[in-house]
Amino acid sequence: MTGGLLLLALVLAAAAPPPVPGDTPPPTMRCFIAAYPETVCGGSADALALCDGARIPWDDGRDKSDFDTLLNAPxxxxxxxxxxxxxxxxxxxxxxxxxxxxxRYVPFFEALYGATRAEVKAKLAPVRWLLASGGKVVQMTRVNGVAAALQRVSDDIERELPRELRELAAKCSGTFVWREIHGTGRRSMHSFGVAIDVGVARSDYWDWTRPDKDGRYRYRNRFPLEVVEIFERHGFVWGGKWYHFDTMHFEYRPELLTPPCVDTPVTTP
Ligand SMILES: [Zn+2]
Structure with missing residues (x-):
């Protein structure tokens, strides 16, 4: 080997290893990379890479065709x-x-927002929630711009919606609370300062109803979709779109509003 080629070989050996073919983020992992630019810095086939160096495993290889497994151990x-x-x-x-x-895969949210009450609390920021319509100052996490996003929701509701809807949305029955979902061992998204309950006067919840003889819960919604659309615009999903519906509940999940994870309605001209 000539000296020049040897030098080239040494330089190549010292450089970062070339990416393994196929070791690129899966399509739906890109939803997280695009949606959380402040805290998610990349990913590979097997894990999402957080900017602080943590890696969140992507696929545990387990079968989730059973709904309880999907819900309790995703x-x-x-x-x-x-x-x-x-x-x-x-x-x-x-x-x-x-x-x-x-x-929800709770370790991901713990890594983003805090794994204890004290850790989450240290990252909360005030949001002036519909103060002109009878609201109050509430606390949300400032991580990933969540508090700022909720402030934009409030500003848009104040500017765009009629008084009746503003006053309904102004009634907030909770943001940050370190707790588990009632009757389950699963941590509530309210624990991370990314969820808010509003408009309880016109809310419906699956667990307030009785299932029919086939065990099915009957869907009910009285919550105005004008408010829902404004939340969605700023990265929040609504619990009113779930089979196990919770129509007062919104949580910051921008990955679900990012292609290809979002189901964009087909618009016909
Ligand atoms: Zn809630």
Missing amino acids: DLQDTVSMRYRPGRDYASPPPLNFEPGRI
């Missing part, structure tokens, strides 16, 4: 396996166990 990939459809043209009633956004 991996990150499963959380975007159902596509959320923004806007008024959504499946109503939602099909059985159709829950885009209700499937």
